[in-house]
Amino acid sequence: MASAEKSRKQLVTDNADERIRARNVLKILKAATELFSRKGLDGTRINEIAELSGLPKGNVYYYFSSKEEIYKATIAHLINSWDQAFRHISADREPAEAIEAYIKAKLEHARRNIAETRLFANEILQGAEHLPADARQHMREVTAEKAEVLNAWVAAGKLAPVDPRHLFIMLWSATQFYAEFEALACDALQVGQLKASDYNAAARTISETVLNGLRPRT
Amino acid sequence: MASAEKSRKQLVTDNADERIRARNVLKILKAATELFSRKGLDGTRINEIAELSGLPKGNVYYYFSSKEEIYKATIAHLINSWDQAFRHISADREPAEAIEAYIKAKLEHARRNIAETRLFANEILQGAEHLPADARQHMREVTAEKAEVLNAWVAAGKLAPVDPRHLFIMLWSATQFYAEFEALACDALQVGQLKASDYNAAARTISETVLNGLRPRT
DNA sequence: AAAAAAGTTGACCAAATTGTCAACTTATTT
DNA sequence: AAATAAGTTGACAATTTGGTCAACTTTTTT
Numbered sequence: 001m002a003s004a005e006k007s008r009k010q011l012v013t014d015n016a017d018e019r020i021r022a023r024n025v026l027k028i029l030k031a032a033t034e035l036f037s038r039k040g041l042d043g044t045r046i047n048e049i050a051e052l053s054g055l056p057k058g059n060v061y062y063y064f065s066s067k068e069e070i071y072k073a074t075i076a077h078l079i080n081s082w083d084q085a086f087r088h089i090s091a092d093r094e095p096a097e098a099i100e101a102y103i104k105a106k107l108e109h110a111r112r113n114i115a116e117t118r119l120f121a122n123e124i125l126q127g128a129e130h131l132p133a134d135a136r137q138h139m140r141e142v143t144a145e146k147a148e149v150l151n152a153w154v155a156a157g158k159l160a161p162v163d164p165r166h167l168f169i170m171l172w173s174a175t176q177f178y179a180e181f182e183a184l185a186c187d188a189l190q191v192g193q194l195k196a197s198d199y200n201a202a203a204r205t206i207s208e209t210v211l212n213g214l215r216p217r218t
Numbered sequence: 219m220a221s222a223e224k225s226r227k228q229l230v231t232d233n234a235d236e237r238i239r240a241r242n243v244l245k246i247l248k249a250a251t252e253l254f255s256r257k258g259l260d261g262t263r264i265n266e267i268a269e270l271s272g273l274p275k276g277n278v279y280y281y282f283s284s285k286e287e288i289y290k291a292t293i294a295h296l297i298n299s300w301d302q303a304f305r306h307i308s309a310d311r312e313p314a315e316a317i318e319a320y321i322k323a324k325l326e327h328a329r330r331n332i333a334e335t336r337l338f339a340n341e342i343l344q345g346a347e348h349l350p351a352d353a354r355q356h357m358r359e360v361t362a363e364k365a366e367v368l369n370a371w372v373a374a375g376k377l378a379p380v381d382p383r384h385l386f387i388m389l390w391s392a393t394q395f396y397a398e399f400e401a402l403a404c405d406a407l408q409v410g411q412l413k414a415s416d417y418n419a420a421a422r423t424i425s426e427t428v429l430n431g432l433r434p435r436t
Numbered sequence: 437a438a439a440a441a442a443g444t445t446g447a448c449c450a451a452a453t454t455g456t457c458a459a460c461t462t463a464t465t466t
Numbered sequence: 467a468a469a470t471a472a473g474t475t476g477a478c479a480a481t482t483t484g485g486t487c488a489a490c491t492t493t494t495t496t
Contacts, residue, residue: 020443038344042261046484056445061485118343121399125339126256128401140405160430165406166423173391173399181339181391183346187358188383205384212378213431238473264454276475279455
């Protein structure tokens with residue numbers, strides 16, 4: 001009986017409960033991402049993070065030694081998904097189809113990770129001083145690699161001549177705008193809040209305009 | 219002689235020196251815009267504003283009653299130039315030429331007002347809570363009005379069908395990106411810092427892609 | 437079941453920061 | 467030139483905030 005009770009407890013500990021540390025660190029990171037994304041590093045109080053994550057402040061400091069460390073952890077966390085959508089840009093696909101898939105994926109990612117997207121924007125806006133050097137290096141490399149794919153498409157006559165780097169910037173900025181500048185987007189579209197249909201309309205406009213714009217001229 | 223001396227002094231006071239209040243308020247606003255644009259409202263210390271503007275802190279409080287009031291003043295100041303470039307979008311011009319001029323003007327404005335552009339982005343990113351309601355109303359109205367111009371062009375067969383509001387968002391985001399996310403743009407373009415030539419290349423890529431993309435299909 | 441490790445907690449401290457103020461100087465008016 | 471208004475200044479009060487800590491509880495190991 002004591003044994004049965006123990007194994008039940010262990011089950012709870014291992015699954016639903018998970019490891020205490022992992023669970024609490026995640027709680028803190030989630031709350032921090034939300035707050036940092038809205039008020040920035042300096043604008044966010046440790047007390048707020050504690051409150052939103054449901055932990056006393058002292059407990060937050062048990063897992064992280066400073067506010068900046070929490071911030072860096074949130075940045076490190078979101079960096080992982082930065083180049084996800086880029087996988088669509090691959091040399092063996094049809095350009096139009098690949099670019100359209102990329103736009104869709106980017107918009108979808110922004111819509112489903114609004115806080116992370118905003119936090120990333122905030123960090124870059126403030127000079128990217130907390131972005132680890134290796135993360136930036138990785139971003140540079142991936143961008144250069146995908147730019148080569150675009151160049152190959154242009155060389156093969158499948159796309160009108162275009163500077164791939166500026167094109168990427170166009171796509172990044174357009175797809176992230178709706179999450180980052182939601183307030184402005186709502187004003188422009190004259191809606192109270194963005195819905196999935198607005199994101200779909202955005203995807204259509206961006207895709208149609210850019211794809212038509214890049215159609216090779218004979 | 220005493221009269222001559224007095225009139226010289228008055229001349230100095232009225233021109234080069236200007237009104238003391240106007241000059242100092244401007245000093246403070248300029249320093250504050252620079253700092254707010256990089257570190258946000260909460261990240262900026264009043265001491266820093268005082269230092270950068272060359273005034274003692276007490277003096278700053280002589281002109282503004284709080285940090286937030288300074289912030290609001292900087293926002294109110296930059297809002298004035300928000301719709302400047304929009305004047306190019308007018309019904310009596312050729313669409314292609316008008317849109318190209320708009321893109322150029324927007325990019326040029328961002329390049330020459332980097333701090334203001336960044337500050338505006340920061341404010342929207344954080345939820346636009348300090349943006350006066352009438353300013354937002356004005357932005358909504360101007361956007362709606364210009365959207366009608368685009369719709370007329372589409373109806374006249376001068377442009378391919380497009381949702382003008384999403385198109386505007388594409389243009390806003392693309393043209394502001396270089397100022398707002400300079401760090402990311404430098405990485406993508408593999409340059410140390412953006413030069414006028416980079417802005418020109420951006421203008422070319424955006425214009426060519428979008429204009430070609432909007433060319434009416436027969 | 438005892439011991440050790442991990443996690444929790446609220447009170448507390450030190451530093452930073454906003455905003456005030458009274459004394460002072462410079463500019464303007466009468 | 468006297469009086470008044472406008473602007474300057476550094477010291478200081480009040481508050482906020484990041485971070486510490488020792489006592490305590492829960493969980494895990496032996």
